[in-house]
Amino acid sequence: MDAQAYDKPLPEPDLDSKPFWDGLNNHKLMLQHCGGCGRIRHYPRPVCDSCYSMDVDWVEASGEGALHSWTITHHAFLHGFKKDLPLLLATVDLAEGVRMNCQLKGVDPADLNIGLAVRVAYEAATEEVTLPVFVAAQ
Amino acid sequence: MSELTGKGAITGIGETDYSKRSGKSVIALQMEASLKAIEDAGLSPKDIDGVLPYATAGGVAEDFITNFGIEDLRFSATTPLGGASCVAGIQSAVMAVATGVANHVLIAIGRNGASGARVGARVQQMPQFRTIGEFEMPLGAIAPPQLYAPMARRHMELYGTTSRQLGEIAVTVRNHARLNEKSLMTKPMTIDDHQASRMISDPLRLFDCCLESDGGAAFVISSTERAKDMPRPPIRVLGVAEGHPDSPSAITQRDDMTTLGTAKAAPKAFQMAGVGPADIDVAEIYDCFTYIVMCQLEDLGFCKKGEGGSFVEGGRIGLGGDLPINTHGGLLSQAHIVGLNHVVELTKQLRGDGGKAQVEGAEVGLVTGYGDMGDGAVAILAR
Numbered sequence: 001m002d003a004q005a006y007d008k009p010l011p012e013p014d015l016d017s018k019p020f021w022d023g024l025n026n027h028k029l030m031l032q033h034c035g036g037c038g039r040i041r042h043y044p045r046p047v048c049d050s051c052y053s054m055d056v057d058w059v060e061a062s063g064e065g066a067l068h069s070w071t072i073t074h075h076a077f078l079h080g081f082k083k084d085l086p087l088l089l090a091t092v093d094l095a096e097g098v099r100m101n102c103q104l105k106g107v108d109p110a111d112l113n114i115g116l117a118v119r120v121a122y123e124a125a126t127e128e129v130t131l132p133v134f135v136a137a138q
Numbered sequence: 139m140s141e142l143t144g145k146g147a148i149t150g151i152g153e154t155d156y157s158k159r160s161g162k163s164v165i166a167l168q169m170e171a172s173l174k175a176i177e178d179a180g181l182s183p184k185d186i187d188g189v190l191p192y193a194t195a196g197g198v199a200e201d202f203i204t205n206f207g208i209e210d211l212r213f214s215a216t217t218p219l220g221g222a223s224c225v226a227g228i229q230s231a232v233m234a235v236a237t238g239v240a241n242h243v244l245i246a247i248g249r250n251g252a253s254g255a256r257v258g259a260r261v262q263q264m265p266q267f268r269t270i271g272e273f274e275m276p277l278g279a280i281a282p283p284q285l286y287a288p289m290a291r292r293h294m295e296l297y298g299t300t301s302r303q304l305g306e307i308a309v310t311v312r313n314h315a316r317l318n319e320k321s322l323m324t325k326p327m328t329i330d331d332h333q334a335s336r337m338i339s340d341p342l343r344l345f346d347c348c349l350e351s352d353g354g355a356a357f358v359i360s361s362t363e364r365a366k367d368m369p370r371p372p373i374r375v376l377g378v379a380e381g382h383p384d385s386p387s388a389i390t391q392r393d394d395m396t397t398l399g400t401a402k403a404a405p406k407a408f409q410m411a412g413v414g415p416a417d418i419d420v421a422e423i424y425d426c427f428t429y430i431v432m433c434q435l436e437d438l439g440f441c442k443k444g445e446g447g448s449f450v451e452g453g454r455i456g457l458g459g460d461l462p463i464n465t466h467g468g469l470l471s472q473a474h475i476v477g478l479n480h481v482v483e484l485t486k487q488l489r490g491d492g493g494k495a496q497v498e499g500a501e502v503g504l505v506t507g508y509g510d511m512g513d514g515a516v517a518i519l520a521r
Contacts, residue, residue: 008276011272012272069289071342
């Protein structure tokens with residue numbers, strides 16, 4: 001895809017978050033794992049708020065999760081999203097105990113309920129950036 | 139109670155015209171409102187020796203020194219809590235006047251929220267949105283209604299809250315706006331009108347969302363001791379506190395997304411004031427969205443978590459009800475002056491200057507601020 005034609009915001013990964021975005025490019029959902037106490041945390045950040053260790057490694061998540069809440073957006077707050085409306089944004093409890101906010105695709109709004117099983121999929125936004133999406137778990 | 143209880147008082151208030159196109163700069167709006175508040179307090183601009191400018195709109199203490207010729211500004215600070223900034227600022231101002239660091243602290247806000255950059259463009263430039271800027275905005279979660287809608291949806295799923303109950307808040311606040319000469323929205327609204335308004339981000343409809351407005355407002359805080367010699371009846375700050383929610387930078391990661399920072403601020407403010415929710419005669423609740431009003435009423439302890447929907451029914455929050463709220467029309471129907479218009483209105487109510495919306499016998503009132511995805515501030519004032 002022509003990067004210049006892409007008209008939505010793109011992430012600007014920093015040193016703390018780059019492994020997350022690199023993982024998505026390889027179709028892997030990577031989460032921070034505390035080297036001190038073993039807690040999984042998200043979004044990426046430098047310090048564990050449980051044991052204060054700055055030692056971190058990255059683990060691949062299962063990609064499985066359950067719907068925590070959602071909204072269906074009918075108004076484009078930025079022009080680039082106009083063609084995507086209505087836009088279903090889902091907040092999902094991942095099996096690893098953290099949450100993610102993604103678009104949920106291919107689900108009938110009538111089927112939405114707390115706990116609905118979903119899984120992560122991957123969509124290339126540009127040559128450099130892959131974005132996560134949720135789809136119904138099969 | 140605390141050693142700061144009642145030590146500071148609001149001694150002056152000021153507002154510019156509210157509009158959708160001010161034709162004035164943000165700094166000019168702050169100065170115009172400030173000059174009115176200073177005059178109301180019976181002071182000269184040079185008497186202001188403390189200032190809390192609204193940093194989010196680019197105001198800095200230097201502007202006040204330059205425009206007012208202040209010779210010795212002794213105290214300046216910013217309280218960057220988005221829509222909770224000016225109520226949280228009351229805490230800093232009271233600390234300053236109670237300790238003698240400053241005599242008269244000015245808190246001002248001016249903005250061109252309608253004619254300037256709109257919220258979709260604005261939030262992307264704010265440092266407090268950095269986290270969601272990286273992880274959620276690329277996915278389409280751009281603006282506050284989208285960020286807050288999942289809170290409301292989860293509240294509905296867990297507690298059976300309905301859109302019509304949110305409509306009760308919109309209609310009540312509109313009814314109050316119709317009594318206020320500064321209100322931008324004065325057309326009558328019914329629950330059916332609310333239900334017919336277009337969906338913005340489900341479950342939030344257009345009439346669940348606040349206005350975007352141009353205008354400025356300001357107030358002066360002085361020590362209560364000094365206020366006795368000033369022209370207006372001092373409106374004492376009995377209690378004030380701020381609260382930051384868990385996961386303040388991302389609602390997505392918050393353990394309980396139906397609870398705001400308000401839940402941490404409220405017990406501290408009530409304890410400092412030495413009063414409880416039952417003692418509040420009138421409340422001005424930050425109303426960026428109807429759902430946020432309902433959630434704050436729960437977090438403030440006016441009802442239990444999950445009971446906000448039924449609490450707002452039956453006229454309880456209207457004039458003549460047990461807890462009249464947003465007697466000026468709020469951000470939903472008067473104007474969006476980042477909640478500083480709420481502080482101005484509560485001061486008027488407690489002075490007995492509430493006009494057609496005056497709550498009879500109002501002696502103790504509460505005002506909240508809310509912003510930046512969950513920060514809350516609560517102040518309890520009394521005449």
